[in-house]
Amino acid sequence: MQTEEMILPETKVTELPAACSREEEYELVYQRPSTMVDTTMHYCPGCAHSLVHKLIMEVVQEMDIQEQTIGIAPVGCSVFAYDYMDIDMQEAAHGRAAAVATAVKRLMPQHYVFTYQGDGDLAAIGIAETIHAVNRGENILIVFMNNAVYGMTSGQMAPTTLTGMKTTTSPDGRQNEIYGAPMKIAELMAQLPGAYFVTRQAVNNAGAVRHTKKALLNAFKYQQQHKGTCFVEILANCPSNWKMTPLETSHFIDDEMMHAFPLGDIKVPKGDLKIF
């Protein structure tokens, strides 16, 4: 019962530029994962969402689990994740992805289930659902995109907004005396017994991207073992709302964000290969 509204956007196949037209002379070293839809994304130039979407879909392709993977999209910029990831997906109400994922996984325990949520969605309105899902040790992966602002609604203060950081709702900079300190969500999740693997990564340089990819791959593999929740926080950028160029956002992540949110594994199962 595919309804008219659910006809998917037309895919676009871009012609190869002239420089690459003699295919036989080149070795193919990189291409879009087959699990990604070939279409134009709505994300702002330089935004990390498209990159992290691709990393997740690379893992799904490499593990050959497209048919067993269900994604849960949030409310926020990545609400349209189902336009890009070529898997069955559900779009959850704001903050409720972990509850939706709980039900999907409980009913289909052999499937791979992940949520993809931003900081407003997960750390503010959805913190209760997130904490309880992790505490129950739901065998899901939660991908937490922390860019320190509400992106979709144009840059309001989030629970993860850095101290002193100016946003549209903290025009003089976030004051901890009024709003508390930026919430260290990964550390909070690691406290819960149901959390099996908790890490914080970034994607603002090639090395960081490789680490994030490894973390996501590990998280999907842990899900096979039914050991508990995997939580991968990713420091992301928001060029439009930070009012920076993509390059400047990369420096900001290195110079500012990583001080508030240090990178690295926070909870790793004993005996497993550490990422760092």
Added chain:
Amino acid sequence: METKLMKGNEALAEAAIQAGCDAYFGYPITPQSEVLEYLAREMPKHNRVCLQAESEVASINMVYGAAGAGFRVMTTSSSPGFSLMQEGVSYIAGAELPCLLVNVNRAGPGLGTIQPGQGDYFQAVKGGGHGDYKLIVLAPSSVQEMADFVFLGFDLAEKYRNPVLLLSDGAIGQMMEKVTFGHHEVHISEKPWATVGKPATRQRNYITSLHIRPEEMEKHNLRLEEKYQSIRENEVRYEETNTEDADYIFVAYGLSARICKKAMDLCRAQGLKVGLFRPITLFPFPYDALNKLADKVTMMMTMELNAGQMVEDVKLAVNGKIPVDFYGRMGGMIPTPEEIVHHFENVIHPTYAN
């Protein structure tokens, strides 16, 4: 066939199991916690999922997830908890997910009291959450109907890809009556739209209530309206008692209908020709049937455990043909049949009043 003595809430829970409910998500709240308790005990025996959620907000979103994956799923709550679910109910209606919702209505507003009420009528039938949507609303009036409407509710939900609400109340949920099982058929439909994992042979399925382009959103709205119209045309249910020769009609649903039945008998014993009209579906509301009845009788009286909610629909149905009176109690107070008769006599013979 098997006849048991059961509480309404337990009959409902047992019916859910027999109707092939794959998953139940709930949160404790009086007067419906027996459903969660019963299913926490019984569902694992059938290898089904029963999970006590951290809140009604979580449980309704678990229902969304399970329904989106194509499973038969139910949640139950009572008024304050059901209010908390309204956001999720709107999403479920928007995404057209079949599921069974139960509100064992208590008296409000706010925390109110745990005693029975019917103050959630507007929320149930006029859209408790945001946006234009409709639930199919069934109003059980006995423990047997608490069970029967679970089977019917799941079938209607799947037939129309629409959430179904059983609007019960604290008395029907808590009272014990005999209830018969074994005569129900279970019809589980195919759900090719469900998110069960995308094989290479089809496009991906996704569940969403988002249509960001106004043209598409309106198209979706219009399609929903078409569906609701089809429900209006095909699913109206009601029960008439002694309406053939009636001069007066009592209109009541659920618990109120039971009390009105006794009040009707008392009136008939005095020679007053009173009939009873009991809407079973509150959406779709039996407007046409009531409108036709209005040609034959001189007056209708609606009785509800609220300040007067369904009476607005009765007036719409009657459309000014005859007077429509209302009698209600609130706060968990339940009128006696004699009290209803007394009010009715005062209305039809005001000169003799007191």
